[in-house]
Amino acid sequence: MKHIFIAGNWKSNKTIGESAAWVAGFKEKSIALEGKWEALTTVVCVPSLSMQTVKEALTAAALPVAVASQNVSAYDEGAYTGEVTGKMVKEVADWVIIGHSERRKYFGETDEILKNKVEKAKAAGLKVIYCVPDDATVVPPGVDVVGYEPVWAIGTGKTDSPENANSVVSNIKSKTGAAIVIYGGSVTADNVATFVAQPAIDGVLPGGASLDPEKYIRLLAAAVSNP
Numbered sequence: 001m002k003h004i005f006i007a008g009n010w011k012s013n014k015t016i017g018e019s020a021a022w023v024a025g026f027k028e029k030s031i032a033l034e035g036k037w038e039a040l041t042t043v044v045c046v047p048s049l050s051m052q053t054v055k056e057a058l059t060a061a062a063l064p065v066a067v068a069s070q071n072v073s074a075y076d077e078g079a080y081t082g083e084v085t086g087k088m089v090k091e092v093a094d095w096v097i098i099g100h101s102e103r104r105k106y107f108g109e110t111d112e113i114l115k116n117k118v119e120k121a122k123a124a125g126l127k128v129i130y131c132v133p134d135d136a137t138v139v140p141p142g143v144d145v146v147g148y149e150p151v152w153a154i155g156t157g158k159t160d161s162p163e164n165a166n167s168v169v170s171n172i173k174s175k176t177g178a179a180i181v182i183y184g185g186s187v188t189a190d191n192v193a194t195f196v197a198q199p200a201i202d203g204v205l206p207g208g209a210s211l212d213p214e215k216y217i218r219l220l221a222a223a224v225s226n227p
């Protein structure tokens, strides 16, 4: 059976209390994933302030869900007010998501800045999910998972076709040598199976559908259930 990688991106949602409630809700419904965990690697990309709480709650509940940061500094520690370095993130998370289109659009993160972020993340021992909007965008060396996310499909309810997503993912694999490439853009429990059934697609990156723990569990279960 194909191993599926799923990264839920909460974006700028959830206080620390709401994050703790998410883990409690996830634990309550996690029976639906019994016997399915072996086929699945799942990560939740949470706000910085919630990372420690989420990590502790997942560990206490013995849930095999990894924590990812949604950002990392392009600099080392020092006089960079407001920045969170890779070393700080690594204390509470194993993963970081870099290059999301919202970071490129609203925070002016260029390919050059993103390359520096990947370097700092890798130097700190973090695993990197790197997002690109197409197969022409440069992917820095060393990333662990590439996310193909067409901008027009993010948060719109419109998805790429599974066949086209598969073809873009194949191109990314052959251009970059990336072993794991996933698709993101309005993925839900109802459409996830059509994406992971594609031969080149190794998983998905849901945003909105990861905010409710029950919906996220339904999505995870649907991804690893044979039709």
Ligand code: PEP
Pocket: 009, 011, 100, 149, 153, 154, 155, 156, 157, 184, 185, 186, 187, 205, 206, 207, 208, 209
């Ligand atoms: C995302 O957060 O990268 C994303 C694809 O969001 P959504 O699933 O809501 O489109």
